[in-house]
Amino acid sequence: MSHAPNAYVPFELHGQELRDAVVRYASNPIYLDNEEWQNNDNPYRRQLRPQVLPHLDYDAVPGREDILDYSSLAVQRVLTSVYEADLVFLPKSGLKDRKWEDFQQFYSPSNRALGEAIRPALEKYAFGFLDDEVEISGKWTKESFHAYIESLGADDPAEASLTEKAILSSTDRERAARMWLIQFAPDFLSEASPMIRNVLGHYGATQSEWFKIIIDEYGYGVHDTKHSRLFERTLESAGLASDIHRYWQYYLNSSLLMNNYFHYLGKNHELFFRYVGALYYTEATLVDFCRRAASVLTSVFGDKADVEYFTEHVHIDQHHGRMALEKLIDPLIEEHGEHIIPEIVRGIEEYRVIQAVSDDDFATQIAWMDKGPEFKKLHAPVWAAIESGKVTAPVADIVEPYGELSNTHCHDGDELCHIVSGTMKFVSGFDSHQILEAGEGTVIQKNRLHGAIIESEECVYQIHSVGDYKKCLS
Amino acid sequence: MLVLTFAATGRGNCVEVDGTPYVYVRTASGSFVMRADCPHRGGPLHLAAEGPEGKSLICPWHERRTATVRMRQRIPAVRTGRTVRAVLPHPPQAEVSHQHRPLSPALAC
Ligand code: FES
Numbered sequence: 001m002s003h004a005p006n007a008y009v010p011f012e013l014h015g016q017e018l019r020d021a022v023v024r025y026a027s028n029p030i031y032l033d034n035e036e037w038q039n040n041d042n043p044y045r046r047q048l049r050p051q052v053l054p055h056l057d058y059d060a061v062p063g064r065e066d067i068l069d070y071s072s073l074a075v076q077r078v079l080t081s082v083y084e085a086d087l088v089f090l091p092k093s094g095l096k097d098r099k100w101e102d103f104q105q106f107y108s109p110s111n112r113a114l115g116e117a118i119r120p121a122l123e124k125y126a127f128g129f130l131d132d133e134v135e136i137s138g139k140w141t142k143e144s145f146h147a148y149i150e151s152l153g154a155d156d157p158a159e160a161s162l163t164e165k166a167i168l169s170s171t172d173r174e175r176a177a178r179m180w181l182i183q184f185a186p187d188f189l190s191e192a193s194p195m196i197r198n199v200l201g202h203y204g205a206t207q208s209e210w211f212k213i214i215i216d217e218y219g220y221g222v223h224d225t226k227h228s229r230l231f232e233r234t235l236e237s238a239g240l241a242s243d244i245h246r247y248w249q250y251y252l253n254s255s256l257l258m259n260n261y262f263h264y265l266g267k268n269h270e271l272f273f274r275y276v277g278a279l280y281y282t283e284a285t286l287v288d289f290c291r292r293a294a295s296v297l298t299s300v301f302g303d304k305a306d307v308e309y310f311t312e313h314v315h316i317d318q319h320h321g322r323m324a325l326e327k328l329i330d331p332l333i334e335e336h337g338e339h340i341i342p343e344i345v346r347g348i349e350e351y352r353v354i355q356a357v358s359d360d361d362f363a364t365q366i367a368w369m370d371k372g373p374e375f376k377k378l379h380a381p382v383w384a385a386i387e388s389g390k391v392t393a394p395v396a397d398i399v400e401p402y403g404e405l406s407n408t409h410c411h412d413g414d415e416l417c418h419i420v421s422g423t424m425k426f427v428s429g430f431d432s433h434q435i436l437e438a439g440e441g442t443v444i445q446k447n448r449l450h451g452a453i454i455e456s457e458e459c460v461y462q463i464h465s466v467g468d469y470k471k472c473l474s
Numbered sequence: 475m476l477v478l479t480f481a482a483t484g485r486g487n488c489v490e491v492d493g494t495p496y497v498y499v500r501t502a503s504g505s506f507v508m509r510a511d512c513p514h515r516g517g518p519l520h521l522a523a524e525g526p527e528g529k530s531l532i533c534p535w536h537e538r539r540t541a542t543v544r545m546r547q548r549i550p551a552v553r554t555g556r557t558v559r560a561v562l563p564h565p566p567q568a569e570v571s572h573q574h575r576p577l578s579p580a581l582a583c
Binding site: 064133134135136137138139140141143144145147148150151341345346349352353 | 475476477479504505506507546547548549550551552553554555559560561
């Protein structure tokens, strides 16, 4: 008797089913809004703003021009949580009280399974823009690949980045530098975790080369020299706390994008060769980056800045780029053939794209924070245009009680916040705010991270979605 | 080998190396970097029409056909955003100039 085999149906979620699954995942109590701006030594609490998630479309993959919109920020926050369910985090002050419950909740089979179910669709949403941004063609050989690598000049000193310029020319350099260090926390405090995903398995001599890089990152098993430990000291020397995700609400969209990208490559082993490329490029550019980072921090904070994290990389990573090329890439091409080269090139180029997005996002955020008083002043002319009927824009009327905290988010166009009565503390980044009283307000710039807290018994305010505030000024 | 970067479209979309022009094209069957001059008599291949089923490009001068599948294999390149980086079969000291070449609809899909 013969049995017809069942038809294989690949797993896929989209449309309403996907939306429902995202909302279900994010409705876990550990992901609800916080009443404070910071998490307090609780690595399991991550504000995902589940109340907004039913209104987003997870199927329409955004292009690069829309990659900083709110839905991408929401997806990056969710993905960070999903990936990190594979990592072990324990609070510095111990698993007491609510943290024990949160620990069990975060690592529960339910949280893991719900996260895994939505991960492939959200990865497509988060990283799909790279399919359009990077395209490889032609027949690549070892020789042409080496010529290409040479042409990148990855280990040459680079020009000052937008980020560097933004910090050094900021109206509040210390605040800008702290905001910058906060952006690295998701990556550096669990440093090399995405990479370790490629240590498992059995794939020949290159596996041991990969492992050696990790040994360096882990300080050879001496805890005080583990790179994450060095970074904790950097944070503390700049007056910041070093517990995991304390500053969750201040992570920029692109900082999460960058960190998640490596988890995405490490979690999905079909992208192994892309990871090899991205790893080469990070390692090759790291020495120059770290040298500059140490100099920026020292110039901002003076000698009190503990920059060993960065200077250590300058010493240790000196040869990592070359090592990645000679000990990983070349042998892999030798063993598996030249058809893996396009994937390696793709990893390099994708990383470069994300780096550019991130550099621009951060510099723009610092300008947004620095110009807080100017955006507040812009309320008057924009409000006048609305009041006179010259501009009509969709409006939301909102009433909130004392202490209500709008967890950080961003909008897909410019908005005008207008206070009808009461007082609002409008927050535009770490340690950056404007107080808005009745009759006042602020322009909220497209894609800029912000939040707010009500400081009066009640606050009545309006959000006018003007799209482009400059059009209200002419 | 010589690695050059140039624009994927618009101004500067062609590099000429020691007299040989290269452009980045988008055809119905994929994007790639190719020589803009026809191997027959140097006709303007960047103005080529598409052959049957999109499998070849037809030079406007003497209608010689070249299979796209072969052309796609020739030059290793990566386009990132609007910039192309191509590895070209020329010595590093070759003479290089950036120019503009219009593309036919078949090459600008
Ligand atoms: S020059 Fe192209 S076919 Fe003759």
